Amino acid sequence: MDARHIEILKSLGVDINEKNAKNSQHWIERTKSHALATQNREVYGFIDHTRGEGIRMYDIDGNEYLDLASGVAVRAMGLRYKPFIEFESSIVDVVHEIMSNNWDSIPQTAFAEKLISITPGTHEKQASMTTSGARAVENCMKSAMDRSGHQRFIGFRPSFHGRTGYALALTASNKKHKAGFPQGVDVTRVFYPYCYRCPYGQNAEDCNVECAEALRGAIEVEGDDIAATVMESVCCEGGFLIPPKKAVKAIYDITKEYGGHFIADEVQAGMGRTGKWWAIEHFDVVPDYIAMGKAIGVGYPLGASVGPSPMFSAYSRHSETFGAEPKMALQCLWLLKHLEDENILSKNAEKGAYMTKRLTELKDKHEVIGDVRGLGLMTGIEFVKDKKSKERDQKTRNDIVKNAVHKYKLWVLAAGHNVIRWLPSYIITKEDIDECLDRFEKAIIDSSK
Numbered sequence: 393m394d395a396r397h398i399e400i401l402k403s404l405g406v407d408i409n410e411k412n413a414k415n416s417q418h419w420i421e422r423t424k425s426h427a428l429a430t431q432n433r434e435v436y437g438f439i440d441h442t443r444g445e446g447i448r449m450y451d452i453d454g455n456e457y458l459d460l461a462s463g464v465a466v467r468a469m470g471l472r473y474k475p476f477i478e479f480e481s482s483i484v485d486v487v488h489e490i491m492s493n494n495w496d497s498i499p500q501t502a503f504a505e506k507l508i509s510i511t512p513g514t515h516e517k518q519a520s521m522t523t524s525g526a527r528a529v530e531n532c533m534k535s536a537m538d539r540s541g542h543q544r545f546i547g548f549r550p551s552f553h554g555r556t557g558y559a560l561a562l563t564a565s566n567k568k569h570k571a572g573f574p575q576g577v578d579v580t581r582v583f584y585p586y587c588y589r590c591p592y593g594q595n596a597e598d599c600n601v602e603c604a605e606a607l608r609g610a611i612e613v614e615g616d617d618i619a620a621t622v623m624e625s626v627c628c629e630g631g632f633l634i635p636p637k638k639a640v641k642a643i644y645d646i647t648k649e650y651g652g653h654f655i656a657d658e659v660q661a662g663m664g665r666t667g668k669w670w671a672i673e674h675f676d677v678v679p680d681y682i683a684m685g686k687a688i689g690v691g692y693p694l695g696a697s698v699g700p701s702p703m704f705s706a707y708s709r710h711s712e713t714f715g716a717e718p719k720m721a722l723q724c725l726w727l728l729k730h731l732e733d734e735n736i737l738s739k740n741a742e743k744g745a746y747m748t749k750r751l752t753e754l755k756d757k758h759e760v761i762g763d764v765r766g767l768g769l770m771t772g773i774e775f776v777k778d779k780k781s782k783e784r785d786q787k788t789r790n791d792i793v794k795n796a797v798h799k800y801k802l803w804v805l806a807a808g809h810n811v812i813r814w815l816p817s818y819i820i821t822k823e824d825i826d827e828c829l830d831r832f833e834k835a836i837i838d839s840s841k
Contacts, residue, residue, distance in 0.1 A: 414454065416437040435798075436803075438452045446817070447816060460803055460814050463686075465661075465815055466686045468663060468817060469819055470818075476726065499716075500716050503521075503724050504519035504521075507696060510669045515701075516701040518703045519696055519697065520697045520699075521694070521721075522712050525686055525695045526556045528659065528697045529559045529657055531697040532620070532683050536620035538709055543619055544580060545621070546618060547579040548581065549581050549584060551627060552565045552624070553657055554659075566809075580614045583606065585603045585643075586635075588774065601638055603639055620652050621652055625670065625672040628660040632770060653680040655681040658670050659684060659685040661770060662688075665770055666744070666767045669737065680700055684696050687727075692720060694716060694720055731818075744766060747816075754832070754836075758836055760775050760785060762774045769815070771813070775788050789812060791838075795834075796835040800835050
């Protein structure tokens, strides 16, 4: 951080000087004492908000990191992407504080039309904007209840749909997220298709989708008054699980058999990350709803829901103060066009296949890697005590994360109980992937001694 940015902070009343501006421990102690709530300070230090480009980021102590998290899939185009900065500067004078759920604007309308055009299905659709992925999921749920007259949902274990209200009721990936909080809606829960640890003892080659048949049994026992099944197209926070196509199709068909809607949660896996606009397109089903967020906002808080028209039975059944106001909508339109113009979806598929291939090669070398699974630019590496027993090894996973961040300056994130996720920005190169792999392997070796 240079002197100019230190002076900016001082002018805003921040207690800072040149010495503590470059001292992570000073700021960690300050936040521990009174400021930010619920942050993970055991692994990650203070990031320099004035530096960074592409997948390279810096902490305030001056250390450079390679970023494999992309803000948990938010920074699709990496840090300070020059084409976006240039576009953003061209609309700095746009009025942006219009309450977009009461007053329409051309950018918002055009953005809704674009989203409808790139989501699966030819049925009549509408889009509704919000400020986060969790709210987008809840918007879909409210619409499904409004349209169906039912209030029961099908959810999965593991799953993650957000930490607010209805979305939290569906979430089931870590007890820390919801223990002690009341359940917002009725949820009939079944296992998410998890081929590496199939709870029914099947394997992918001769699987007869008992996970889907378990859903039928649960509905018969617990109630067939289904508003919707809510399914992550890729189970993200729960461990980067990629379901087999036939399981998704069977779950979809059973949902329809009982008159329910099908909601695809694409908050983390959508927006072209997997090589298609939406991960659900890999599974040959057309969802009634798609909930999206993270990357869609080009680094700003935004979510959106696309569902059947009309999404709600009456005006004011749903509304939010903020949601794709003019400036935001213009930025999102820029991103969608840029992804198309630069052929980025197919590039994501190609680079993602290379990333998963290299990580699979790593699995063959290390006994602690039980499974590697990927779809486009999202790959999960599951750590075990040994390949035969498949016993989860959370301690080794946690040690690898700490070593990767602290020793090898590789910014990685955990997922599930014993998985590390690779979730880079779309601008990552094969050379970057190779460098990340080299640092990652060193962290594994150090943590396995």
